[in-house]
Amino acid sequence: MIASSRSPLIIVVHLSVxxxxxxxxxxxxxxxxSSLRDKDQLAVSGWWTALSTSSQNLTGRAASPEAQVExxxxxxxxxxxxxxxxxxxxxxxxxxxxxxxxxxGTAADLGDGQMLTVNEDGSYEIVxxxxxxxxxxxxxxxxxxxPPRFTLDNYRExxxxxxIGSSFINSxxxxxxxTIIPILVAAFCAYALxxxxxxxxxxxxxxxxxxxxxxxxxxxxxxxxxxxxxxxxFGVPAKTYVGIWLAHMGFGLPLAVYLLRNYMAGLPREIxxxxxxxxxxxxxxxxxxxxxxxxPALASFSIFQFLWTWNDLLVAMVFLGTGNDxxxxxxxxxxxxxxxxxxxxxLTASAFITIIVPLIVFFSLQRYLVRGLLSGSVKGG
Amino acid sequence: MQQLLFAIFTMxxxxxxxxxxxxxxxxxxxxxxPSKGLTGAQASxxxxxxxxxxxxxxxxxxxxxxxxxxxxxxxxxxxxAFHDRSGQQFVGxxxxxxxxxxxxxxQSIFNNFLWLLVVPALSTFFGLVIAALTDRIWWGNIAKTLxxxxxxxxxxxxxxxxxxxxxxxSEGSEQIGILNAVVVAFGGAPEAxxxxxxxxxxxxxxxxxxxxxxxxxxxxxxxLRGIPEETVEAAVIDGAxxxxxxxxxxxxxxxxxxxxxxxxxxxxxxxxxxIVLAMTNGQxxxxxxxxxxxxxxxxxxGDFGRGASIAVVIMILVxxxxxxxxxxxxxxxxx
Numbered sequence: 023m024i025a026s027s028r029s030p031l032i033i034v035v036h037l038s039v040x041x042x043x044x045x046x047x048x049x050x051x052x053x054x055x056s057s058l059r060d061k062d063q064l065a066v067s068g069w070w071t072a073l074s075t076s077s078q079n080l081t082g083r084a085a086s087p088e089a090q091v092e093x094x095x096x097x098x099x100x101x102x103x104x105x106x107x108x109x110x111x112x113x114x115x116x117x118x119x120x121x122x123x124x125x126x127g128t129a130a131d132l133g134d135g136q137m138l139t140v141n142e143d144g145s146y147e148i149v150x151x152x153x154x155x156x157x158x159x160x161x162x163x164x165x166x167x168x169p170p171r172f173t174l175d176n177y178r179e180x181x182x183x184x185x186i187g188s189s190f191i192n193s194x195x196x197x198x199x200x201t202i203i204p205i206l207v208a209a210f211c212a213y214a215l216x217x218x219x220x221x222x223x224x225x226x227x228x229x230x231x232x233x234x235x236x237x238x239x240x241x242x243x244x245x246x247x248x249x250x251x252x253x254x255x256f257g258v259p260a261k262t263y264v265g266i267w268l269a270h271m272g273f274g275l276p277l278a279v280y281l282l283r284n285y286m287a288g289l290p291r292e293i294x295x296x297x298x299x300x301x302x303x304x305x306x307x308x309x310x311x312x313x314x315x316x317x318p319a320l321a322s323f324s325i326f327q328f329l330w331t332w333n334d335l336l337v338a339m340v341f342l343g344t345g346n347d348x349x350x351x352x353x354x355x356x357x358x359x360x361x362x363x364x365x366x367x368x369l370t371a372s373a374f375i376t377i378i379v380p381l382i383v384f385f386s387l388q389r390y391l392v393r394g395l396l397s398g399s400v401k402g403g
Numbered sequence: 404m405q406q407l408l409f410a411i412f413t414m415x416x417x418x419x420x421x422x423x424x425x426x427x428x429x430x431x432x433x434x435x436x437p438s439k440g441l442t443g444a445q446a447s448x449x450x451x452x453x454x455x456x457x458x459x460x461x462x463x464x465x466x467x468x469x470x471x472x473x474x475x476x477x478x479x480x481x482x483x484a485f486h487d488r489s490g491q492q493f494v495g496x497x498x499x500x501x502x503x504x505x506x507x508x509x510q511s512i513f514n515n516f517l518w519l520l521v522v523p524a525l526s527t528f529f530g531l532v533i534a535a536l537t538d539r540i541w542w543g544n545i546a547k548t549l550x551x552x553x554x555x556x557x558x559x560x561x562x563x564x565x566x567x568x569x570x571x572x573s574e575g576s577e578q579i580g581i582l583n584a585v586v587v588a589f590g591g592a593p594e595a596x597x598x599x600x601x602x603x604x605x606x607x608x609x610x611x612x613x614x615x616x617x618x619x620x621x622x623x624x625x626x627l628r629g630i631p632e633e634t635v636e637a638a639v640i641d642g643a644x645x646x647x648x649x650x651x652x653x654x655x656x657x658x659x660x661x662x663x664x665x666x667x668x669x670x671x672x673x674x675x676x677x678i679v680l681a682m683t684n685g686q687x688x689x690x691x692x693x694x695x696x697x698x699x700x701x702x703x704x705g706d707f708g709r710g711a712s713i714a715v716v717i718m719i720l721v722x723x724x725x726x727x728x729x730x731x732x733x734x735x736x737x738x
Contacts, residue, residue: 026446028593030410031645032539032540035536035539035540036540038536039533039536039540039543039546042529042533042536042544042546042550043549043550045552046550046552046579046616047549047552049567049581049613050552050553050556050564050570051564052564052567052568053563053564053567056567064579065579066577066579066631067577068577068578068579068580068581068584069579069581070581070584095413107604145407191406191407192406193409194410194439195406195407195410196407198410198411198414199411199413199414199417201584202414202417203414203418203421204417206418206421206422206425207421207464207465208463208465210425210462210464211460211461211464211465211466213620214457214458214459214462215462217575218457218458218461220455220458220459223458224736226462226466226731227732227733227734227736228729228732230469231519231728231732232728232729232730233474234512234723235670235724235725235728236473236718236721236725236733237475237670237673237674237693237714237717237718237721238674239674239693239696239713239714239717239718240476240477240480240714240715240717240718241472241473241476241477241480242476242700242710242714243476243479243480243483243707243710243711243714244480244483244711245472245477246470246472246700247479247490247707257523258455261464263406263409263410263415265412267413267417268468268472269472269729271468271472272468272469272471272473273472273473275465275468275469275472276469276473277551279465296699301431302459303433303456304461305429305457308461314493316521329555332557333453333556333558333559334557334678335557335558335559335677335680336676336677336697340700342633345543352557352559352560352677355559355560355563356559356680356681357637359562359566359681366567366570366579369563369566369567370563370567372563373560373563373564376559376560377555377557377560380555380556380557381552381555381556383555384552384554384555385548385552385602388548388551388604390615391554392621393711395618395621395622396621396625
């Protein structure tokens with residue numbers, strides 16, 4: 023490494039890493055920026071233009087002739103198309119096919135001697151030599167450059183209307199117990215496999231390594247049948263939170279046991295032997311020495327399990343159901359993709375709410391995540 | 404809110420129940436076979452008995468859960484694969500015969516093999532390249548974190564992110580998907596990428612590669628750092644250039660790790676489901692095995708026989724890797 027840092031190639035290295043990082047972060051950046059944009063702007067311009075003013079073709083209507091006032095023998099209707107805001111009108115027209123026939127500030131002939139003027143700031147004036155008739159105002163087509171606008175409206179909307187708020191709570195309900203409950207169970211098992219000699223230990227470890235990669239798909243149908251049977255037997259619904267917590271525990275156990283066993287087996291033997299000489303039993307050793315020492319491995323597993331249960335779609339769809347009240351965030355997002363596929367303001371904000379929790383966990387606990395990956399890289403995900 | 408309280412309550416209850424189980428059984432064992440305060444022969448006899456029983460007490464809850472949630476389902480799935488849609492009537496191999504004559508299944512197998520060829524290879528390749536490059540620059544760790552980040556994003560979230568990248572507007576209107584915007588900027592015509600058969604598979608694969616490269620990078624980066632410096636220094640003295648050092652000295656030394664990364668991603672690819680469901684739901688010839696299985700399980704009217712037989716096919720594809728993993732793990736333990 024030392025030799026190559028002096029080579030002129032180092033600039034190429036910097037540039038290629040920069041390119042790769044850009045490729046990897048741009049999609050997420052696009053989502054985040056889009057979710058904060060005004061939904062009208064989001065639909066007509068790319069997120070990379072978010073900071074520049076966008077040009078939009080808009081339609082407005084002048085006030086109705088009832089609002090006309092007589093001034094110097096002429097009849098005048100005036101008002102403002104933009105009603106505040108910082109936009110600027112660049113061109114306007116009176117026919118849908120020629121929305122920018124006239125430049126801002128010039129006068130357009132509407133016939134019958136009527137003249138329409140639209141200024142850059144959006145103010146307009148219709149001047150007529152005779153009294154104008156009718157109840158509907160003149161339609162005006164105009165091109166306006168709208169300055170960038172960022173808003174939290176999209177988030178407000180999805181949290182209240184699209185059901186994301188209740189799904190967020192559902193996801194928490196699924197993920198937290200599914201993460202905590204397996205830890206103790208796995209830790210005891212891992213200790214037995216690491217430090218207690220008994221016949222068949224090697225075979226058990228091999229079985230657990232094998233179970234690491236068993237596809238979830240194998241478990242779905244038999245467990246669904248089992249749950250239905252248990253539910254019918256006890257007269258309770260088959261799809262409950264308890265059911266999904268236990269399912270997540272079962273699916274997470276191989277990794278938990280494997281990770282923790284590897285970690286515990288690496289702890290120094292002397293600690294345990296000196297404790298044993300002092301008369302401590304296996305139980306004491308485990309609770310008072312091993313468990314506190316294994317904290318890094320426990321943290322690694324908890325992060326894995328939390329990310330996995332939070333991000334899971336399949337298990338939740340099968341064991342919790344797809345009804346409106348029990349949808350977790352991932353399931354809700356899939357539904358929104360189907361029903362609101364074109365509404366990017368809803369999709370981007372929902373997606374960002376879905377990924378924000380794992381991202382916080384990721385950035386704050388990355389150290390443990392990496393350590394866990396390195397010690398358990400046999401796991402199949 | 405109420406359910407969250409219920410969840411926390413159950414969680415505390417579950418943890419307490421676990422603790423009570425372990426304390427309780429341990430206390431029971433020590434009371435029935437006391438070893439303290441007894442004379443020599445009996446104490447050692449009791450000690451032997453408790454030492455034989457205690458590991459199983461420690462492991463019982465975990466083994467019980469593993470048996471119910473993973474071991475039993477494997478056998479039950481194999482049984483169901485030979486039965487009809489309700490699981491009552493034995494039908495021999497007819498589910499498998501149906502499967503291999505079914506166009507959608509063959510499409511799925513073909514697509515799965517495409518995924519297997521492309522995704523592990525490219526993820527590992529990018530991971531290796533990024534790991535090697537970021538080791539040489541001062542902001543390498545920041546770059547690594549950013550590339551590792553998609554790992555935390557759910558497949559569904561990633562699907563939305565990429566659907567936005569692939570978004571299509573008809574020709575002439577302004578593109579809001581960045582891919583089409585780039586294509587148009589270079590004078591091309593915008594495409595609805597998801598609907599181009601065969602090639603759309605690759606656009607889906609990009610999503611998984613995007614997620615998994617970080618994983619490959621983290622593992623391979625650690626492996627690269629573990630390479631003894633002497634070997635690299637010797638090569639430098641012998642006049643090897645950067646590429647030669649990388650491909651002839653470093654890569655051969657981390658073959659084992661590359662294989663682990665490769666197989667781990669391979670298993671993930673075999674089970675890929677969320678991405679396809681969210682992006683195309685198997686339309687435009689993008690069906691894969693896991694999604695097809697889900698279809699037959701629920702939307703196909705709940706045909707458990709066919710669903711289980713597709714699951715068995717996935718399992719059969721995983722078995723070689725499983726055996727390889729077990730062998731490696733056993734070898735490591737003997738060392």
